[in-house]
Amino acid sequence: MAVGFVLISTAPSKEHEVYDELLKVEEATELYPLFGEYDLLTKIEAPDFNLLGQVVVDRIRPIPGVIDTKTLTCINF
Amino acid sequence: MAVGFVLISTAPSKEHEVYDELLKVEEATELYPLFGEYDLLTKIEAPDFNLLGQVVVDRIRPIPGVIDTKTLTCINF
Amino acid sequence: MAVGFVLISTAPSKEHEVYDELLKVEEATELYPLFGEYDLLTKIEAPDFNLLGQVVVDRIRPIPGVIDTKTLTCINF
Amino acid sequence: MAVGFVLISTAPSKEHEVYDELLKVEEATELYPLFGEYDLLTKIEAPDFNLLGQVVVDRIRPIPGVIDTKTLTCINF
Amino acid sequence: MAVGFVLISTAPSKEHEVYDELLKVEEATELYPLFGEYDLLTKIEAPDFNLLGQVVVDRIRPIPGVIDTKTLTCINF
Amino acid sequence: MAVGFVLISTAPSKEHEVYDELLKVEEATELYPLFGEYDLLTKIEAPDFNLLGQVVVDRIRPIPGVIDTKTLTCINF
Amino acid sequence: MAVGFVLISTAPSKEHEVYDELLKVEEATELYPLFGEYDLLTKIEAPDFNLLGQVVVDRIRPIPGVIDTKTLTCINF
Amino acid sequence: MAVGFVLISTAPSKEHEVYDELLKVEEATELYPLFGEYDLLTKIEAPDFNLLGQVVVDRIRPIPGVIDTKTLTCINF
Numbered sequence: 001m002a003v004g005f006v007l008i009s010t011a012p013s014k015e016h017e018v019y020d021e022l023l024k025v026e027e028a029t030e031l032y033p034l035f036g037e038y039d040l041l042t043k044i045e046a047p048d049f050n051l052l053g054q055v056v057v058d059r060i061r062p063i064p065g066v067i068d069t070k071t072l073t074c075i076n077f
Numbered sequence: 078m079a080v081g082f083v084l085i086s087t088a089p090s091k092e093h094e095v096y097d098e099l100l101k102v103e104e105a106t107e108l109y110p111l112f113g114e115y116d117l118l119t120k121i122e123a124p125d126f127n128l129l130g131q132v133v134v135d136r137i138r139p140i141p142g143v144i145d146t147k148t149l150t151c152i153n154f
Numbered sequence: 155m156a157v158g159f160v161l162i163s164t165a166p167s168k169e170h171e172v173y174d175e176l177l178k179v180e181e182a183t184e185l186y187p188l189f190g191e192y193d194l195l196t197k198i199e200a201p202d203f204n205l206l207g208q209v210v211v212d213r214i215r216p217i218p219g220v221i222d223t224k225t226l227t228c229i230n231f
Numbered sequence: 232m233a234v235g236f237v238l239i240s241t242a243p244s245k246e247h248e249v250y251d252e253l254l255k256v257e258e259a260t261e262l263y264p265l266f267g268e269y270d271l272l273t274k275i276e277a278p279d280f281n282l283l284g285q286v287v288v289d290r291i292r293p294i295p296g297v298i299d300t301k302t303l304t305c306i307n308f
Numbered sequence: 309m310a311v312g313f314v315l316i317s318t319a320p321s322k323e324h325e326v327y328d329e330l331l332k333v334e335e336a337t338e339l340y341p342l343f344g345e346y347d348l349l350t351k352i353e354a355p356d357f358n359l360l361g362q363v364v365v366d367r368i369r370p371i372p373g374v375i376d377t378k379t380l381t382c383i384n385f
Numbered sequence: 386m387a388v389g390f391v392l393i394s395t396a397p398s399k400e401h402e403v404y405d406e407l408l409k410v411e412e413a414t415e416l417y418p419l420f421g422e423y424d425l426l427t428k429i430e431a432p433d434f435n436l437l438g439q440v441v442v443d444r445i446r447p448i449p450g451v452i453d454t455k456t457l458t459c460i461n462f
Numbered sequence: 463m464a465v466g467f468v469l470i471s472t473a474p475s476k477e478h479e480v481y482d483e484l485l486k487v488e489e490a491t492e493l494y495p496l497f498g499e500y501d502l503l504t505k506i507e508a509p510d511f512n513l514l515g516q517v518v519v520d521r522i523r524p525i526p527g528v529i530d531t532k533t534l535t536c537i538n539f
Numbered sequence: 540m541a542v543g544f545v546l547i548s549t550a551p552s553k554e555h556e557v558y559d560e561l562l563k564v565e566e567a568t569e570l571y572p573l574f575g576e577y578d579l580l581t582k583i584e585a586p587d588f589n590l591l592g593q594v595v596v597d598r599i600r601p602i603p604g605v606i607d608t609k610t611l612t613c614i615n616f
Contacts, residue, residue, distance in 0.1 A: 311494065313467070313494075313503060315534075323539070324539060327539060340465065340467075340536035340537075341536065341537050341538070341539050342534050342535065342536055342537065343534070343535045343536075343537055344534055344535065346534070349467060349534060349536070380469075380496050380497070380498055380500070380503060381496065381497045381498065382494040382495065382496060382497075382503070383494075383495050383496065383497055384495070385477070385478060385481060385495050
């Protein structure tokens with residue numbers, strides 16, 4: 001199982017809308033509004049890294065109001 | 078009392094408009110135009126951290142001309 | 155309950171040692187090695203924000219091998 | 232009067248020591264421990280910008296435990 | 309021969325379109341979608357540094373969907 | 386005399402237009418297109434720091450095609 | 463095959479030594495000194511992402527003179 | 540002629556020493572102490588880009604007290 005944390009910047013006033021849309025993304029298993037440089041943080045899980053990438057590119061980034069994303073990919077020791 | 082400092086990037090030519098709007102936000106107790114990476118800095122105070130977050134999301138970010146914000150949250154030693 | 159995600163940069167070759175020490179911090183409820191700019195990510199939980207700050211300052215940053223931390227604090231909508 | 236806000240990164244475990252030393256710097260009129268990328272934030276005031284620069288270079292940066300500083304300089308509209 | 313690596317941020321949902329356009333740029337000798345802060349990475353080669361700069365300014369940045377670029381220029385030891 | 390260096394990000398394809406407009410700003414005494422994170426760098430000089438800030442806010446940032454600026458302010462030792 | 467690009471900051475004066483050591487890392491298939499924020503860039507390839515992570519943690523970061531690394535991981539469209 | 544601007548971070552209390560050493564580097568044609576994220580900025584000129592790189596690697600970075608550098612390379616339109 002590949003795990004990642006996606007930091008999301010939204011357009012001002014779009015935080016709630018993007019938050020609600022993310023709740024519908026089944027791979028997004030945790031979701032938090034944030035203080036600081038990014039507006040939302042979501043934990044995503046997928047069978048492998050390429051599918052993890054596709055969740056970001058095809059499911060999260062196209063959500064209206066998403067301006068920028070930064071994905072932190074987890075590895076195993 | 079929760080305290081935070083919000084770094085604000087504005088659209089070019091919108092610095093003065095955003096500044097004037099921020100003067101109306103009562104939780105914004107200090108306000109400065111800046112050199113450097115961000116255009117404005119405001120100190121905000123609210124009864125607790127979640128209300129502090131709502132000041133940013135619901136009062137500051139929606140101001141027309143605000144492009145991006147970065148909130149530095151203060152803690153107590 | 156206050157929640158935060160701490161991004162941790164370690165000294166080269168200290169990733170495993172810091173990882174093992176973090177496993178002993180009870181407030182650290184999730185822990186991942188990372189690709190990218192930071193080496194480890196841990197989710198921390200505490201009764202309130204100030205106690206959350208103390209976990210970072212007094213329990214995480216002093217771990218030998220920790221060079222830098224960046225804490226993302228979660229708020230509620 | 233020139234005003235600036237200095238973001239300060241300290242060595243892990245040195246936050247309190249640097250905080251205590253900053254309390255002795257008379258030009259530092261406000262001082263906060265922070266969550267996030269920097270550990271402390273202090274507001275400094277001096278008669279002009281060059282003297283403001285000297286407060287940073289000669290009074291703040293030399294404090295044992297200070298690793299890095301980033302000064303945000305305020306201007307007037 | 310001057311070599312550079314261009315980190316590219318695209319508008320959300322434009323990753324594939326920008327990728328396809330970059331395949332037509334002959335100076336772009338390697339091309340990868342990325343996790344993390346940037347969406348695409350391409351290696352570019354040109355007879356000298358100024359021509360390398362023109363590839364970025366005149367061939368890559370104008371591609372519809374490109375929001376931002378950061379060019380890492382290679383030197384010889 | 387106050388001196389600053391303004392790092393400028395332009396919209397893709399607007400580099401030349403912004404460059405040409407900057408040539409008309411008399412306080413801009415040096416001007417360079419850049420590789421890297423920013424697209425242009427200009428050195429500005431003004432009688433004092435507040436006037437330097439106004440050159441940035443009122444003369445440079447409003448130029449069509451300017452997306453973001455970061456001003457490095459020089460001090461005297 | 464998993465592919466990544468590792469941006470490496472070295473201690474001043476250690477650029478050549480780290481460069482020479484990287485030449486011995488078989489997974490490092492391309493290697494460039496850089497202008498800009500990072501000192502070296504190397505392309506690494508491994509059978510899967512976790513092994514790619516281990517190349518960074520166990521083979522690259524321990525090289526004497528490496529201060530910091532930032533790994534850009536490639537995905538497939 | 541290749542032109543670059545080198546942003547320099549120094550160890551705290553080493554600003555003056557590094558400044559004095561840079562005055563001896565003939566390729567460094569302009570030199571300023573800075574507010575903000577970096578401590579010094581120097582403009583360097585050399586016959587070509589590779590020699591410009593060698594000025595940074597062999598003449599500037601080895602100066603005792605230099606912690607980090609970021610070189611902005613200029614191109615011609």
